[in-house]
Amino acid sequence: MAGIGFALRRLARRDDLLGVLQGYAHSAFITSGPWMFTILALAGITLFGRDLVEMEQLTQFRVVVIYNFCFSVVLTGPLVMVATRYLADAIYAKEVEAAPGMLLATLGLAYAIAGLTAGPFYPLFSGLPLPVMLGGLANFFLVCGIWVVSIFLSALKDYLAVTVAFGVGMAVGMAATLLLGDRHGAAGMVWGFSSGLAVIQFGLIARVLAEYPYPVGRLFDFLSYFRRYWDLALIGLFANAAVWTDKWIMWFAPEREIVSGAMTIYSAYDGAMFVAYLTTLPALTLFTVNIETRFFEHYQGFYRDIQKHATFDQIARNHRAIIAALLDSSRNLVILQGAVCAVCIFLAPMIVGAIGLQYQQIGMFRFGVLGAFFQVMFLFCTVILAYFDLRARNLTAQLVYLAANGGFTLLFSRLGFPWYGYGYFLGSLVAFAVAYLMVADAVRRLPYFAFVANNPSVR
Amino acid sequence: MSLSSPGASLPEAPHAPKADVCLLMEGSYPYVAGGVSTWTHDLIRSHADLTFHVVALVADRGARRLAYELPPNVTGLTHVYLQDPPAGWRWQPGTARLVAALEAPLGRLQQGGGLAEVAEVLRLLAPRRGRVGKRALLNSEDAFQMVVRMCRAALPDASFLEYFWGSRALMSGLFATLLVPMPQAGVYHAVSTGYAGLFAARARLETGRPALLTEHGIYTNERRIEILMAEWLFEGGDTSLVLDRKKRDLRDLWLDTFASYSKACYDACDRIITLYGGNQEFQRRQGADPAKLMIVPNGIDYAGYSQVRRDPEPRPPTIALIGRVVPIKDVKTYIRAAAILREDIPGLKAMILGPLEEDPGYVEECRTIVAHLGLEQTVVFAGRVKLTDWLGRVDAIALTSVSEAQPLVILEAGASGVPTVATDVGSCAELLLGRPDEDPPLGPGGAVTPLASPLDTARELRALLLDRPWRERCAQAIARRVAQSYDKVAIDRIYRAIYDEHIAMPTRPTLEQPGFHPSGAA
Numbered sequence: 001m002a003g004i005g006f007a008l009r010r011l012a013r014r015d016d017l018l019g020v021l022q023g024y025a026h027s028a029f030i031t032s033g034p035w036m037f038t039i040l041a042l043a044g045i046t047l048f049g050r051d052l053v054e055m056e057q058l059t060q061f062r063v064v065v066i067y068n069f070c071f072s073v074v075l076t077g078p079l080v081m082v083a084t085r086y087l088a089d090a091i092y093a094k095e096v097e098a099a100p101g102m103l104l105a106t107l108g109l110a111y112a113i114a115g116l117t118a119g120p121f122y123p124l125f126s127g128l129p130l131p132v133m134l135g136g137l138a139n140f141f142l143v144c145g146i147w148v149v150s151i152f153l154s155a156l157k158d159y160l161a162v163t164v165a166f167g168v169g170m171a172v173g174m175a176a177t178l179l180l181g182d183r184h185g186a187a188g189m190v191w192g193f194s195s196g197l198a199v200i201q202f203g204l205i206a207r208v209l210a211e212y213p214y215p216v217g218r219l220f221d222f223l224s225y226f227r228r229y230w231d232l233a234l235i236g237l238f239a240n241a242a243v244w245t246d247k248w249i250m251w252f253a254p255e256r257e258i259v260s261g262a263m264t265i266y267s268a269y270d271g272a273m274f275v276a277y278l279t280t281l282p283a284l285t286l287f288t289v290n291i292e293t294r295f296f297e298h299y300q301g302f303y304r305d306i307q308k309h310a311t312f313d314q315i316a317r318n319h320r321a322i323i324a325a326l327l328d329s330s331r332n333l334v335i336l337q338g339a340v341c342a343v344c345i346f347l348a349p350m351i352v353g354a355i356g357l358q359y360q361q362i363g364m365f366r367f368g369v370l371g372a373f374f375q376v377m378f379l380f381c382t383v384i385l386a387y388f389d390l391r392a393r394n395l396t397a398q399l400v401y402l403a404a405n406g407g408f409t410l411l412f413s414r415l416g417f418p419w420y421g422y423g424y425f426l427g428s429l430v431a432f433a434v435a436y437l438m439v440a441d442a443v444r445r446l447p448y449f450a451f452v453a454n455n456p457s458v459r
Numbered sequence: 460m461s462l463s464s465p466g467a468s469l470p471e472a473p474h475a476p477k478a479d480v481c482l483l484m485e486g487s488y489p490y491v492a493g494g495v496s497t498w499t500h501d502l503i504r505s506h507a508d509l510t511f512h513v514v515a516l517v518a519d520r521g522a523r524r525l526a527y528e529l530p531p532n533v534t535g536l537t538h539v540y541l542q543d544p545p546a547g548w549r550w551q552p553g554t555a556r557l558v559a560a561l562e563a564p565l566g567r568l569q570q571g572g573g574l575a576e577v578a579e580v581l582r583l584l585a586p587r588r589g590r591v592g593k594r595a596l597l598n599s600e601d602a603f604q605m606v607v608r609m610c611r612a613a614l615p616d617a618s619f620l621e622y623f624w625g626s627r628a629l630m631s632g633l634f635a636t637l638l639v640p641m642p643q644a645g646v647y648h649a650v651s652t653g654y655a656g657l658f659a660a661r662a663r664l665e666t667g668r669p670a671l672l673t674e675h676g677i678y679t680n681e682r683r684i685e686i687l688m689a690e691w692l693f694e695g696g697d698t699s700l701v702l703d704r705k706k707r708d709l710r711d712l713w714l715d716t717f718a719s720y721s722k723a724c725y726d727a728c729d730r731i732i733t734l735y736g737g738n739q740e741f742q743r744r745q746g747a748d749p750a751k752l753m754i755v756p757n758g759i760d761y762a763g764y765s766q767v768r769r770d771p772e773p774r775p776p777t778i779a780l781i782g783r784v785v786p787i788k789d790v791k792t793y794i795r796a797a798a799i800l801r802e803d804i805p806g807l808k809a810m811i812l813g814p815l816e817e818d819p820g821y822v823e824e825c826r827t828i829v830a831h832l833g834l835e836q837t838v839v840f841a842g843r844v845k846l847t848d849w850l851g852r853v854d855a856i857a858l859t860s861v862s863e864a865q866p867l868v869i870l871e872a873g874a875s876g877v878p879t880v881a882t883d884v885g886s887c888a889e890l891l892l893g894r895p896d897e898d899p900p901l902g903p904g905g906a907v908t909p910l911a912s913p914l915d916t917a918r919e920l921r922a923l924l925l926d927r928p929w930r931e932r933c934a935q936a937i938a939r940r941v942a943q944s945y946d947k948v949a950i951d952r953i954y955r956a957i958y959d960e961h962i963a964m965p966t967r968p969t970l971e972q973p974g975f976h977p978s979g980a981a
């Protein structure tokens with residue numbers, strides 16, 4: 001009689017619980033990394049380039065860079081998220097032989113995406129002069145490449161290599177932009193900036209290949225993850241689109257500039273928002289440190305002790321420790337970011353003047369600072385959701401942000417100039433509130449989620 | 460007829476017609492071949508004028524092939540997926556209340572409850588049948604919190620991970636058994652306790668029809684061995700020797716739960732049948748009412764085997780071990796006994812009649828021992844043979860098994876007039892020496908020896924081979940005993956009488972009706 005043998009065997013196959021650890025969500029940082037990088041690159045060039053080239057040339061360069069950064073990050077988002085998950089699982093399982101092949105495959109796919117999107121757009125719709133147009137096209141491929149190569153380094157947690165590559169690349173790019181821009185205008189700037197991006201991209205590729213010295217093979221193994229983690233792919237798409245959606249809508253405001261062909265932009269709004277987002281840098285840093293140290297320790301302890309046969313009381317204690325760590329960190333973050341936010345709102349006129357923005361941008365800047373406050377809090381919530389691998393909730397949060405940011409921005413852009421930026425602020429606030437409720441609920445019920453609701457071996 | 464399709468074409472409850480007998484089979488018939496399955500198959504075919512509904516309790520919905528072609532009088536086949544109970548609705552009002560009400564009886568079932576608890580659980584589930592299932596009872600947050608409370612109350616020091624999976628597996632089986640649609644039948648017949656026994660208890664409570672139990676092996680004992688052997692699983696707990704354990708641990712969760720199910724089954728069943736007296740002691744200890752206990756051994760085709768004629772050709776003295784060459788049969792002791800025996804009987808032939816495929820490594824070890832002892836001319840591995848061709852040319856049978864229930868070879872050889880020397884396991888002693896209540900006593904049909912004792916086995920075989928009058932007395936005794944107590948025709952009549960009696964019984968009040976009493980008595 002085959003009695004409970006099957007039940008006992010099943011009992012032995014219980015390591016799925018640990019699978020939650022693989023949900024390991026560095027991918028979440030990818031949504032803030034490129035964003036910050038974009039802003040810093042633009043800020044630097046605008047700051048130094050202002051006096052070198054004519055306004056029209058600078059605007060042409062800016063529109064190319066902004067378009068390239070935002071559309072590449074949205075279009076490669078699904079690829080980046082799914083490939084990150086595949087790589088994280090492979091690293092967790094200590095089976096990284098497929099990494100070099102996967103690098104080439106993701107690069108190939110990223111270039112294919114670039115070719116299929118920017119390929120027709122630049123020649124057909126941009127209306128840019130040929131050298132600028134070609135430069136913009138090359139630039140788009142490079143940016144797409146950087147996003148996907150960054151996966152490999154963020155999964156490795158090789159922050160130093162990333163920092164060095166970006167630092168050196170941006171320095172080269174900055175110098176080349178100014179040098180070539182001086183002589184060849186917008187085309188020179190685009191090509192110069194691209195040379196810096198090329199340094200970053202190929203530097204990162206070299207670093208990855210050095211890290212994974214395996215023969216190239218099993219190129220498209222990771223594609224199977226698209227079926228399994230389609231929700232991650234959508235998260236990658238919506239998260240990036242949500243961040244940009246208010247800018248896209250404002251590019252249709254009456255005050256927008258038509259730079260060339262179909263390329264329109266509203267620099268005053270974008271600039272105010274970019275600077276506003278810079279106010280989150282201290283909070284981002286603090287959060288990253290907190291997550292990497294205190295939270296991650298408790299998080300790991302929670303799952304590790306379960307595997308090590310903890311009693312329920314021990315599990316409950318670890319659960320309380322996670323909650324305490326999260327509350328502690330979020331209190332510090334709110335205080336820090338709140339203070340930064342308050343100072344910036346009070347001193348908005350001075351800040352705007354000091355960094356060379358125009359005084360009409362003060363209102364937008366203030367809304368931007370408030371919006372950035374909630375956007376960064378929203379980001380933290382989604383990072384926590386990603387850590388617990390609560391993909392359905394994460395996807396919902398991103399969709400809410402996309403809809404709220406888009407909807408409110410659309411609504412308030414109709415109300416006229418004084419309301420510009422209010423939509424972004426309100427959208428971020430609503431998205432944060434929703435994400436916060438989802439995180440708080442999930443963390444409160446963590447044991448239930450870990451054992452039942454989010455446990456793949458419980459069907 | 461293909462072996463995989465007919466099972467699928469049979470109707471499941473509640474669409475199957477009402478059968479005379481509903482057989483409850485856990486992990487055996489009709490998908491897994493083996494002793495119990497073959498017995499069941501014969502039982503169904505022997506009562507061709509009765510209709511049968513088979514409830515197959517299996518692990519999950521994985522594809523499986525029939526090991527037996529179902530006879531035409533099987534009119535329905537219902538599956539219970541023990542690890543995958545019906546899903547039920549995700550949201551429904553009152554889940555929290557239901558789970559809260561279930562907590563107490565479920566907790567008691569994990570610590571030696573019985574029929575009253577099963578009745579209580581059924582009463583709670585009944586109004587929600589069809590809607591309630593795995594989602595509410597296992598996967599809801601209320602259910603999880605219940606598991607947490609039960610763990611903290613019963614085993615606060617246990618690994619929660621193991622408690623979680625353990626209680627989940629146990630509750631999956633419980634709910635799967637209690638929620639599947641009930642086939643209609645005149646009598647319900649469980650062929651083991653465990654979940655099959657639990658189903659019998661449920662049938663008795665829900666339909667008011669009588670329930671029977673035939674236990675071949677003692678389920679709770681087999682589970683105990685399985686669970687103790689799976690000790691590596693319970694690595695969080697106390698892994699010291701079983702005798703030293705003081706605190707209740709996760710193994711007790713399993714053992715006590717199965718003991719509860721057995722108790723519920725014993726209490727619900729009208730007859731508790733087993734193959735031989737030794738098992739009844741276990742049943743009594745598990746709380747079975749002695750008044751319900753009954754022994755019905757397995758029968759053999761006496762008419763056929765008694766036709767086997769002694770081969771008159773001159774031949775050397777011949778002994779045989781009939782069975783698969785596997786460790787549980789302890790063939791090595793048989794070979795060593797043959798070596799001792801050859802000292803006195805140089806021309807001895809020691810046959811090994813049975814398939815060699817199951818454990819090639821063990822066969823190899825046996826051959827090595829044969830070579831070591833220089834027995835190449837004595838011991839013959841004949842492989843699978845037709846038994847009736849051989850019994851006429853064998854003087855005595857040896858059975859050195861370390862475990863048996865009721866070995867049919869003793870009866871088959873006995874019917875053809877061949878005595879047996881067997882180890883004292885299962886019902887061997889009862890078969891060879893007679894039950895205490897045998898009237899008149901027929902005398903020994905061979906001899907019983909201790910486990911793993913080549914010397915004793917050789918001594919008793921020598922007596923049978925060299926002492927002709929003794930051998931003939933034993934042969935006569937065993938042949939008469941088989942004719943009297945183990946003739947399949949007679950055994951079939953006993954089961955037929957039991958079936959007829961219970962099918963004719965009036966339906967008793969069910970769980971929902973006045974006058975209901977949870978113990979088996981009406």
